[in-house]
Amino acid sequence: MKIRARMNPGQKGTKKFVEKYGDALVCVRYRYDAQKRKQYKTVEIIVSESDWSPPPAKYPDSTLVTLKIGVRETALQSQVKAVGGRWDPDRKVWVVPYGCIKGAGLEKFIYAETMQTGKE
Numbered sequence: 001m002k003i004r005a006r007m008n009p010g011q012k013g014t015k016k017f018v019e020k021y022g023d024a025l026v027c028v029r030y031r032y033d034a035q036k037r038k039q040y041k042t043v044e045i046i047v048s049e050s051d052w053s054p055p056p057a058k059y060p061d062s063t064l065v066t067l068k069i070g071v072r073e074t075a076l077q078s079q080v081k082a083v084g085g086r087w088d089p090d091r092k093v094w095v096v097p098y099g100c101i102k103g104a105g106l107e108k109f110i111y112a113e114t115m116q117t118g119k120e
Contacts, residue, residue, distance in 0.1 A: 001040070005030040021045050061099025068093055068111035080106065 009018050009025045017025055026044040033040070059065060067085070069076045077094070083104065085096035093111055101107060 001031045001033045059098040063098045065098045066093040066111045067109040
């Protein structure tokens with residue numbers, strides 16, 4: 001199923017849902033199923049709200065972490081280089097400050113625990 005449109009409250013095509021759900025409405029999506037030849041309208045609403053504190057960061061931003069990235073994964077290697085990572089040929093890992101990869105989808109490649117804190 002493909003989503004062809006996602007609309008925020010107040011946009012054309014959301015009026016009746018804004019009337020029904022008010023401030024709880026997050027968005028309206030128009031989905032299409034080519035096999036069944038159907039269009040579906042879905043709404044995302046907030047059903048509860050509570051206080052929440054994010055967990056503490058696993059590593060401080062300045063902590064050097066090692067990344068294990070495959071030899072043929074050149075796109076990932078380029079991404080690490082672009083954020084200041086360097087190759088350590090002795091250990092065959094990339095070394096980069098955690099703050100440079102945070103949120104970039106590279107956290108899953110962290111190989112070893114912290115290397116050292118601060119600048120070299």
